[in-house]
Amino acid sequence: MPPVAESTLSVRADFPILQRRPNGRPLIYLDSAATSQKPEAVIAAIADHLREHNANVHRGVYALAQEADAAFEGARTRIAAFVNADPLTTIFTKNVTEAINLIAYSWGRANVHEGDAVLVTQAEHHANLVPWQVLCRERGATLRYLEVDEHGGLSLDALDRELERGDVRLVAFAHVSNVLGTINPIAEIAGRARAAGALTVIDGAQGVPQLPVDVAAIGADFYAWTGHKALGPTGIGVLHGRREVLERMEPFLTGGDMIASVDFDGATWGELPSKFEAGTQPIAEAVGLAAAVDYLAALGMERVREHEQALTARMLEGLAAVPGLRVVGPLDAAARGGLASFTIEGLHPHDVAELCDREGVCIRAGHHCAQPLMRCLGVGATARASIGVYNEQADIDALVHALQSARGVFGLDGSRNGAAA
Amino acid sequence: MDDLYRDYILDHYKRPRNFGELDPHDLEALEHNPLCGDELGVHILVKDDQIEDLRFHGHGCAISQAAASIASEELKGMKLAEVGELGADWMIDLLGIPVSATRRKCALLNLKVVRGAVTGDHAWPT
Structure with a gap:
């Protein structure tokens, strides 16, 4: 040792x-891999928001609504900065599961076709597995699995062999395995996939709470993580996406707040990130998560x-x-x-x-x-x-x-x- | 003395009665405990509308294995119509230990399997 x-x-x-x-x-x-406990700073930030600054965000003209706006968008900026991501491409979701479903529905349904393949590892959490099974079944695509060796590692040679087949449209894998604990070489995998023309989706649920994460340096197309494992509250997840990919995608959920304009014949979509944030967002949760990442950044x-x-x-x-x-x-x-x-x-x-x-x-x-x-x-x-x-x-x-x-x-x-x- | 892991529970866990396969058999079922992925199956031989013999197979925790072992001794000779009437209390009382809410499914898995095989009703016993 x-x-x-x-x-x-x-x-x-x-x-x-x-x-x-x-x-x-x-x-x-x-049991922090299931959910983390919360520091007083997070609990106090949520309580303070609900006691002092609560209003719905976006389009409120009164001062209180502007305070809520500033709290919510300020939280997004701090959360994005914590992992070196752009706030415009930092989308709030309910959790990692919802973030991955967003990708599978919005990007997957438009870009994965019969004869295509999606590649995942044998070690994925159901959140980064079942949405791809459903997508592949629906689109007539094939889901292939990258083997995990007896030490819990992935073989980059095996990855190359899969990518060389030329049909892989997307590679999805965890930053840190929630069972094996393995820290995967995510930037390396993302680089090889990108060179082969495949998108990458990283489940960062176990990564962000315990490792320094630099989303820009990793270079994946999508990196998703969840608040409650990173000292924040439940009910809020984060999806960082590559801007040009997000801009070409249709929305996942539609309805309030995500539109540019609506008439009786249809609607046009809002700018990033609101295009992917339908309905009232987890506002107090965002404030709580911002307090959590501030706490982690201070440590x-x-x-x-x-x-x-x-x-x-x-x-x-x-x-x-x-x-x-x-x-x-x-x-x-x-x-x-x-x-x-x-x-x-x-x-x-x-x-x-x-x-x-x-x-x-x-x-x-x-x-x-x-x-x-x-x-x-x-x-x-x-x-x-x-x-x-x-x-x-x-x-x-x-x-x-x-x-x-x-x-x-x-x-x-x-x-x-x-x-x- | 441990409240939950009493000697007879551990004895049934380590030396489960009526475990294995039964061929030929008339009825069978296989169920999973969604909590942990454990599985338990049963083979039942029927004679004169009652359980002539049965065997459980599968793997699980001490509570689920001991519950299946203890239940197996009671189920032999029981009329099929009676099996359909068995509820969760029957199993919990038979087990004779305080089963917490989270371990309840461990204790009831065997009854779910047996009722499924006999009545076709695969719901959790209540």
């Missing part, structure tokens, strides 16, 4: 929910990454000491995000999660919305522990302790004769 820098972040006190003590124990939250994303990498290394080391435990994905903390999915021989992941909860340790168990990948891994489900900025070494140690206790409850350490196998 290479030496790893000790974590220098200590921000647990900024998160009100982590002050709770269920059953008199500290709350050990290790510094390089520092967040160092912190999570240090804790991940400690977690991998701790997990390796649990008998019968197998981690899926890369075993090097530098190659993965702050999460570990694992199985324990003789213990079902649900029982692992239930027994961890007894010690106040919140982890997830299940297929993590990646059922095809689970079948590739030869497992029905895994347990998954995932790290946030607020976690500390003690949380990791509590996890490892809870896992050892869980084995004891099932008599796997020989301590419980009555239940011995």
Whole structure:
């Protein structure tokens, strides 16, 4: 194990929910890949907006409406700047799922035809898989899968071979796998796809919360992420698109706010980004998410990454000491995000999660919305522990302790004769 | 003593009764637990309108496997008409442990499978 820098972040006190003590124990939250907890700054920003500045945005002439406008569009500017994207091509959606459906419907229906192919990886979350299955079925196109190797990595040679076939219109992949933890070489993949004339869609749900992200430098056609995993509220996602692609696309949802003008015979569409934002937008959520990215920017994303990498290394080391435990994905903390999915021989992941909860340790168990990948891994489900900025070494140690206790409850350490196998 | 993972639960989990295949069989069904993707199937042999024999197959957590194992012993010899009447309470009472809302489907999966095989009704037991 290479030496790893000790974590220098200590921000647990900024998160009100982590002050709770269920059953008199500290709350050990290790499910940030599902959703993050929220710092006081985010909670306060949302409350302040609703108390002081709430009005609908766009076209209100009174002063309060102008305050709401400034809050909403100001939030967009800050959110775009956080990942070095253009606010004009930064579209608010409900979440990553909606962002990817937007692309599949608006771009896919117009540009993917019979005989074309869409390429995804075997490791995709259902959000970046099912919309492409539906699109391909509808258009008579083929969905092909880029294989994930036994270390959770993708082969760029295999990507090249797929692209050389000349039929790939779009390549969709995760920045960081929500199951394997693998950090994919996204700029490299985007560059190769672009050279082959294919569009790229990156699911950044697990990327933005824990890595420095520079959308302009990545060079993908689309990069989507979600607020609630990045310390913000639920109900708001973000889609960054390439301007010339977005301009040629028809809208996804139609209705209020996204039009230039409407008469009885039809309508014309608004400018970017409003063309893709039909109906009243998640205004308070945008304000909350802006507060979240301000908070992360103040910590510094390089520092967040160092912190999570240090804790991940400690977690991998701790997990390796649990008998019968197998981690899926890369075993090097530098190659993965702050999460570990694992199985324990003789213990079902649900029982692992239930027994961890007894010690106040919140982890997830299940297929993590990646059922095809689970079948590739030869497992029905895994347990998954995932790290946030607020976690500390003690949380990791509590996890490892809870896992050892869980084995004891099932008599796997020989301590419980009555239940011995 | 653990409230949930009692000795008899772990015993049924580790040594499940009536697990495997049953060929030939008259009825069968296969169901998934949407929570985790676990699957459980059943083969049933019918004689004189009652369950002559049955076998479960599949994989799952301690709660779902133990529930299937415990239920299997009660289901043998039961009239098919009675199986159609079995509700969630029957299974939860039989299991004899406090099942939380999130684990309820683990406990009820076997009954869903058996009722599906016998009555064709694939709804979750209520």
